[in-house]
Amino acid sequence: MTNFDSIFTTSQQAYLQYKQLDFQKRADFLASTAKGLEARKAEVIAIACQESNLPEGRITGELGRTVGQIRLFAKLLLEGSWVEAVIDTADPERSPVPKPDIRRMLTPLGPVVVFGASNFPLAFSTAGGDTISALAAGCSVIYKGHPAHPQTSLLVAAIIQEAIQVSGMPEGVFIHVEGGVAAGQALVSHPIAKAVAFTGSLAGGKAIFDAAQQREEPIPVFAEMGSVNPIFVLEEKLQQESATLAKQFAASLTLGAGQFCTNPGLIFVPARHAASFGESIKQELDSVIPAAMLHEGIASAYYASLSQLSKKEELQWLQVATQQDMIKAYPALAQVQVEDWLKDDLFQQEVFGCFAMMVVYESVEDLVAVANHLHGQLTISIWAEGEELSLHQSIIQLLSEKCGRLLFKGVPTGVEVGYAMQHGGPFPATTDSRSTSVGAYAIKRFARPIAYQDMPSELLPLALRNDNPMGIWRMVDGVFEKC
Amino acid sequence: MTNFDSIFTTSQQAYLQYKQLDFQKRADFLASTAKGLEARKAEVIAIACQESNLPEGRITGELGRTVGQIRLFAKLLLEGSWVEAVIDTADPERSPVPKPDIRRMLTPLGPVVVFGASNFPLAFSTAGGDTISALAAGCSVIYKGHPAHPQTSLLVAAIIQEAIQVSGMPEGVFIHVEGGVAAGQALVSHPIAKAVAFTGSLAGGKAIFDAAQQREEPIPVFAEMGSVNPIFVLEEKLQQESATLAKQFAASLTLGAGQFCTNPGLIFVPARHAASFGESIKQELDSVIPAAMLHEGIASAYYASLSQLSKKEELQWLQVATQQDMIKAYPALAQVQVEDWLKDDLFQQEVFGCFAMMVVYESVEDLVAVANHLHGQLTISIWAEGEELSLHQSIIQLLSEKCGRLLFKGVPTGVEVGYAMQHGGPFPATTDSRSTSVGAYAIKRFARPIAYQDMPSELLPLALRNDNPMGIWRMVDGVFEKC
Structure with a gap:
């Protein structure tokens, strides 16, 4: 040494x-x-x-x-x-x-x-x-x-x-x-x-x-x-802007082959719209041209993580990524019910690359349970209509305990370098x-x-x-x- | 549990x-x-x-x-x-x-x-x-x-x-x-x-x-x-104000039976004046009325520390404290040559109570060695004449690496509660x-x-x-x- x-x-x-x-x-x-x-x-x-x-x-x-x-x-x-x-x-x-x-x-x-x-x-x-x-x-x-x-x-x-x-x-x-x-x-x-x-x-x-x-x-x-940077989509917002949100999400997920610490690897979607929103995201992902990852080791790790997750019966795969060469990342998307998501900590571990888990929830109570269960994050995004947001203030309070940056519009990738930026968050997002x-x-x-x-x-x-x-x-x- | x-x-x-x-x-x-x-x-x-x-x-x-x-x-x-x-x-x-x-x-x-x-x-x-x-x-x-x-x-x-x-x-x-x-x-x-x-x-x-x-x-x-809160006395200052400094030091050392985290347990004195300054401090300590410590456990620990130090041949005792009851702290003072002090980390461990070690130094080089060797402290005091101070700026720089508060007048005990106070310092004074x-x-x-x-x-x-x-x-x- x-x-x-x-x-x-x-x-x-x-x-x-x-x-x-x-x-x-x-x-x-x-x-x-x-x-x-x-x-x-x-x-x-x-x-x-x-x-x-x-x-x-x-x-x-x-x-x-x-x-x-x-x-x-x-x-x-x-x-x-x-x-x-x-x-x-x-x-x-x-x-x-x-x-x-x-x-x-x-x-x-x-x-x-x-x-x-x-x-x-x-x-x-x-x-x-x-x-x-x-x-x-x-x-x-x-x-x-x-x-x-x-x-x-x-x-x-x-x-x-x-x-x-x-x-x-x-x-x-x-x-x-x-x-x-x-x-x-x-x-x-x-x-x-x-x-x-x-x-x-x-x-x-x-x-x-x-x-x-x-x-x-x-x-x-x-x-x-790093972290999984969850996005919480509320019902009314999704109803009104489903196509735009699917596009935004897929773009953020696959940007730079998903190799960002603010990459959104987790998205919470209300049950009523889960099927159609999942389909919209899938369509967006289909048109993504797979990009080379930083090196072969990172690409192998990405596919190894997907392979580990593929053994989980609770997951329903909306988009499967198959390794086609040593370096390129194909996007992947899995769906899980909130009660299953809550039971397994593996479901909130970061997969470095363009994989996301879509968690289907039913109620505000589900969101409270999620907020309490969630690990520390760099960012959390809440996509809601103005009215809707004011009805979910207790959720906002709980989520603010778990992150360094809370977004109400847009996606977590693209970190502004300014005076007000906070790029940090409770453990395990950072150690401080x-x-x-x-x-x-x-x-x-x-x-x-x-x-x-x-x-x-x-x-x-x-x-x-x-x-x-x-x-x-x-x-x-x-x-x-x-x- | x-x-x-x-x-x-x-x-x-x-x-x-x-x-x-x-x-x-x-x-x-x-x-x-x-x-x-x-x-x-x-x-x-x-x-x-x-x-x-x-x-x-x-x-x-x-x-x-x-x-x-x-x-x-x-x-x-x-x-x-x-x-x-x-x-x-x-x-x-x-x-x-x-x-x-x-x-x-x-x-x-x-x-x-x-x-x-x-x-x-x-x-x-x-x-x-x-x-x-x-x-x-x-x-x-x-x-x-x-x-x-x-x-x-x-x-x-x-x-x-x-x-x-x-x-x-x-x-x-x-x-x-x-x-x-x-x-x-x-x-x-x-x-x-x-x-x-x-x-x-x-x-x-x-x-x-x-x-x-x-x-x-x-x-x-x-x-x-806590820490030992060293005081560095420079030659000219000591020459001019020996009696006042001895009084100040003894008062700070014995205040509250020495049970302060800012208690000055270490004082560096130039060789030429060590004997007379030591004598002055001793005289001050003689007139201190021993005070009861917080509890018997703390008093026992005080005398146990002194007993451990008394086995060290490098120390010359100017004032010996003998336990006369279960609770009172009698002040104690030991003297050591700087080259011996540098060799043994025990000599900079805190003794909770009214004990101080007087370290005799010869030169600026000694002070540099001390500054480099010193553990993190809550406070460090430098007693110097204005002229003298400007000749010792590199020492000040080195000492500022080792403490949270640097004093140029007075004693470290008596921590002001204000906006500018810093009560902390490099490890082991604090963990942050x-x-x-x-x-x-x-x-x-x-x-x-x-x-x-x-x-x-x-x-x-x-x-x-x-x-x-x-x-x-x-x-x-x-x-x-x-x-």
Whole structure:
């Protein structure tokens, strides 16, 4: 097993310099990385397509998203409210004891281990959201490339290294390493590591989480492990928009061969319309041109999961997928009655790929039982007519306990990268429901509060000085202000 | 072992109602609890003094602090910025796909298990910071009273129950239970529990943390496990203020028989002045009137720790404490050379009580070695002259990696309850350095973000509606506003 001691020592030294740089310098470094990605766009897209089997349009979009999110973090750094600067001023006259001056803000956690994801060779990989949000927070990053796209990873790592040179960052603030499961475990277990970010399977994420919690010093693990992203279709809505909904659902299910963590693998349909809606979805699926999956291992796993499910007598198959080559994913759809669905946890396990289970329910009571039984999810969608929705408020309350994002229109795939996005959710969707891995607030994962008591003004971090040189929003004696 | 199923079911049902109440109602409930505590002040103080052996002045102060912090959370609820409301508005014209409306805010985690602390029968117990911040966040609480002060706990629980009645809260939003270690484990392991708060020993906190991480669904544990709160005295400062510093240090060390998690158990002193400063501290300690500890078990543990340390040849004892009865703590002080201190981890383990270790150092290099070797702490204090401080900036940087609060004046005991307080720190001070257990932001431990995508306006939580009926600060399309 590789010994990572010297890598971590380098990362730690770089971190101690890097964290002291002002936010403008960090932002310049991020901007330089974004610029580098754009400059070598053609090269990056070509190699990523080749290694991932994803079509050029998709990878081009993913590159745009990656660059966009790097710029979002650069902007966030300069806006500055993310550091949660809070100042309680002193009162030397207070009796019986004088009140000290206390100033609090977020400070980076230290060197962070980031794992690349197979399904997003750019946006969740080398210069993806985890790496960039950790760097934005002031952490150094040790990045383990995903073995499914080694050349893409090395190319993007080279672009980051170039940005480090150009913007004069300490070398070692980003280090790229390669390796398998053993290397991953060694990285997570290294005493210098202070946090871990991961996007991938439940088995992989849970193994990393367990290793991190069993360390002498447990560290936070932000593992996004996907989910089945249930859609609840209410009766009136279905009656009115059956054809559109079937189309929307089938498109979301088969997008990118279903290889998204927000892929809707579970849909709840009222009994009265189940047959016709199932037929509509089936027709949509029939016209889908099967796409290549990320690699043969993922394709095998997809068909193995279907084969395991095919042994379940409770399932009625509306669309059977037969493996016709080593790589392509044919969509599949099974139907089950709600009482059977409730009895078997296998029916809410994620099948990575374009398979969905349609659960047929009869009543509001069924929905309550489902909501209580449901595992934690990244997203839950509720498709209802306005009137209908207000009659189901208790269901909405129960479902909001089980997810990080609740949708009332559209489909869960296509995660917006903005300020309000929450891409996380109760276990087993993630290992930390208090965090997001997409959007501006992903930065908060990699920082912790520190308070300075009676620190001489000239030594205070800029964000906490009296004259507010960064011009950021701060809470001063309980009141928000920006002066 | 007690079966807690029915208790958790009640708590869960109460939670589902309680979390939907508007913040004004929650704030009224908290205010009513504060009022109840004040109304029955004499009774509460009498029983708490009797059960904890703490003097009336101290308990009176603690009651004031407890009431004050309840009111702080009530105020925080109404100010509302703590929910981190963020709105990204829709753009139906965006191409290639319309931009949805996404609104994000914090939502409560669910039923929380809180453990009472022996050393703060009021402020960290039944209606203490953990319980109140969880209730403020919208969680229900299952509270396990500390066996060291059962009557105090039951009395305060009755006051909370009264407030529940008066303010019309769902019964079961706060449930008081009693029991030992097995009960504690059962509470933490119950599937309905969604988070745990604990203040106490490293062994106790770590056992709870491990149990919570080994659940089928791991849950966050906010265990504040204390630390040795090192003070670094720099040469010039010591030269100028030796007598005052000795007095300050001895007073902080022996306050409340040393039974504070911020008790300074470690002090680093430059070699040139070690002998005289040690003598000054010793003289101060000589005049301390030994106080009764919380209970005999804690007193035995104190003397057992001292006895274990007395076998260490590297220690030179400046003040020896001999047990003279079953309950009183006599202060103790040992001296050790920095090179010896660095060799043995036992020398930075907390001794709960009024014992300190004085470490003699020679050089800045020694301080660097110490800073790198030091475990995570709640607080670190640096006593220096202004000039001196600016020469030690790299030491400050290293020390800031190891603590939640960095002090430049005064002593770590006496934790301010305000907005800027950070009472937490890297492991083993706590199990989650990203949280605080004192001050306004303690509320954030018990909430997670949820995003609502394209939710009909009338169904949105008040904090996220267009007209901002609560009048709170929100980030709208990346800009902070309050309109």
